[in-house]
Amino acid sequence: MTTTYVLRGARPLGGEAADVVLADGIVHEITAPGAAGVPDGAVVVDAIDHVLLPGLVDLHTHLREPGREDAETVASGTRAAAAGGFTAVHAMANTSPVADTAGVVEQVWRLGRQAGWVDVHPVGAVTVGLGGDRLAELGAMADSPARVRVFSDDGRCVHDPILMRRALEYVKAFDGVVAQHAQEPRLTEGAQMNEGVVSAEIGLAGWPAVAEEAIIARDVLLAEHVGSRLHVCHLSTAGSVEIVRWAKGRGIDVTAEVTPHHLVLTDELARSYDPAFKVNPPLRTAADVEAVRAGLADGTIDIVATDHAPHTREDKDCEWGAAAFGMTGLETALSVVQQTMVDSGRLTWADVARVLSTTPARIGRVDAEHGRPIAVGEPANLTLVDPAARRTVDGAAQATASANTPFAGYELPGRVVATFLRGRATVLDGAPVERTDLAIEGAAR
Numbered sequence: 001m002t003t004t005y006v007l008r009g010a011r012p013l014g015g016e017a018a019d020v021v022l023a024d025g026i027v028h029e030i031t032a033p034g035a036a037g038v039p040d041g042a043v044v045v046d047a048i049d050h051v052l053l054p055g056l057v058d059l060h061t062h063l064r065e066p067g068r069e070d071a072e073t074v075a076s077g078t079r080a081a082a083a084g085g086f087t088a089v090h091a092m093a094n095t096s097p098v099a100d101t102a103g104v105v106e107q108v109w110r111l112g113r114q115a116g117w118v119d120v121h122p123v124g125a126v127t128v129g130l131g132g133d134r135l136a137e138l139g140a141m142a143d144s145p146a147r148v149r150v151f152s153d154d155g156r157c158v159h160d161p162i163l164m165r166r167a168l169e170y171v172k173a174f175d176g177v178v179a180q181h182a183q184e185p186r187l188t189e190g191a192q193m194n195e196g197v198v199s200a201e202i203g204l205a206g207w208p209a210v211a212e213e214a215i216i217a218r219d220v221l222l223a224e225h226v227g228s229r230l231h232v233c234h235l236s237t238a239g240s241v242e243i244v245r246w247a248k249g250r251g252i253d254v255t256a257e258v259t260p261h262h263l264v265l266t267d268e269l270a271r272s273y274d275p276a277f278k279v280n281p282p283l284r285t286a287a288d289v290e291a292v293r294a295g296l297a298d299g300t301i302d303i304v305a306t307d308h309a310p311h312t313r314e315d316k317d318c319e320w321g322a323a324a325f326g327m328t329g330l331e332t333a334l335s336v337v338q339q340t341m342v343d344s345g346r347l348t349w350a351d352v353a354r355v356l357s358t359t360p361a362r363i364g365r366v367d368a369e370h371g372r373p374i375a376v377g378e379p380a381n382l383t384l385v386d387p388a389a390r391r392t393v394d395g396a397a398q399a400t401a402s403a404n405t406p407f408a409g410y411e412l413p414g415r416v417v418a419t420f421l422r423g424r425a426t427v428l429d430g431a432p433v434e435r436t437d438l439a440i441e442g443a444a445r
């Protein structure tokens with residue numbers, strides 16, 4: 001038996017207040033505020049002035065299992081995801097072994113089900129071992145119980161144009177998408193940060209914007225040529241926004257994501273030589289930050305994806321040059337979007353639902369369950385947010401197993417009060433709810 005929840009006075013998509021009743025895994029009833037009855041045993045959640053969103057969907061998460069369980073596991077990463085308001089994540093393929101076979105993607109998918117925090121949708125590698133020279137068994141991964149629809153060599157760029165072309169052609173058969181990590185490898189050899197004034201002044205090898213833009217330009221043309229769909233991972237430069245805008249104007253089937261960190265942080269932070277700010281693609285300039293915000297506001301950039309990239313202390317607490325690229329993001333994403341886009345008036349909460357739930361669910365083809373309208377009969381995958389709350393980020397206090405947040409010590413707006421996965425609370429009163437029903441739910445499925 002699942003608990004019934006009465007969300008008293010919530011504002012679906014930031015609109016008019018309502019009572020929203022969750023029962024039997026679905027949205028059971030939506031009434032005027034204060035009007036919903038409370039059945040025996042139901043839990044009433046004070047949701048006055050809280051925004052109710054469809055559960056967030058991350059198209060770009062690194063869960064590190066198998067292989068780097070010292071940095072994150074499927075269980076710890078998905079617990080962090082629930083704490084951040086997510087109900088589904090797409091787990092990137094750059095694990096060890098690489099998720100390039102039906103066996104590995106099925107393993108990750110099963111670990112996600114066992115953990116039960118969010119729905120885990122494995123991303124399949126495009127090439128064997130991310131090696132960039134042979135296509136992986138894309139069809140077998142698509143046909144596996146994990147039903148893979150997103151394919152990516154993320155961490156590496158699918159550089160060979162003939163392989164990229166074949167991948168784009170191949171995934172059409174099962175309505176898949178290739179998610180490209182756009183990084184021209186020759187132009188970025190040894191690169192440590194954005195190429196520009198700051199890299200020149202502090203003497204770190206630079207990574208030019210054109211290394212990203214050249215690949216995006218090539219790939220949108222390839223996608224047009226073969227009539228396939230393309231997704232651009234973690235777009236980070238003003239020029240990339242222009243290329244995607246041009247491609248969409250031409251009718252090319254391309255979607256693009258921006259990370260929370262590229263919406264707010266700049267390469268000025270590298271002056272600290274703090275590897276917390278070392279990430280791929282690198283933090284760019286203030287002009288790029290403004291361009292990606294404008295691109296997200298006008299719909300050129302379709303979604304926000306976290307690129308949650310946990311790393312151990314050994315891999316991060318060292319000198320800049322030796323440190324790993326990447327930052328955690330699941331537990332700060334919504335707050336950063338609120339601060340940069342909602343509180344500044346550039347997006348409404350309905351837009352936030354679109355860029356963090358509805359559209360990522362559609363791109364990843366998980367939209368039968370996730371990113372649904374908040375309406376009676378729909379699956380109760382929901383996130384309740386208190387936008388008036390403020391909190392100071394403490395890396396050590398987060399649910400992720402790694403502490404490499406770039407936002408340590410930042411005061412951010414908004415707090416995830418509750419997350420519901422098929423009507424079950426994974427987060428309540430802002431804290432993850434440990435499952436007591438594992439055996440029962442496992443059997444029921």
Ligand SMILES: NC(=O)N[C@@H](CC(=O)O)C(=O)O
Pocket residue numbers: 062094154155156181278279280281307309310325326327
């Ligand atoms: N973003 C990063 O800096 N690192 C990612 C890889 C990637 O997303 O390219 C990682 O796996 O650590």
Ligand SMILES: [Zn+2]
Pocket residue numbers: 154155156181233234280281
């Ligand atoms: Zn990447």
Ligand SMILES: [Zn+2]
Pocket residue numbers: 060062092154155307309
């Ligand atoms: Zn990534």
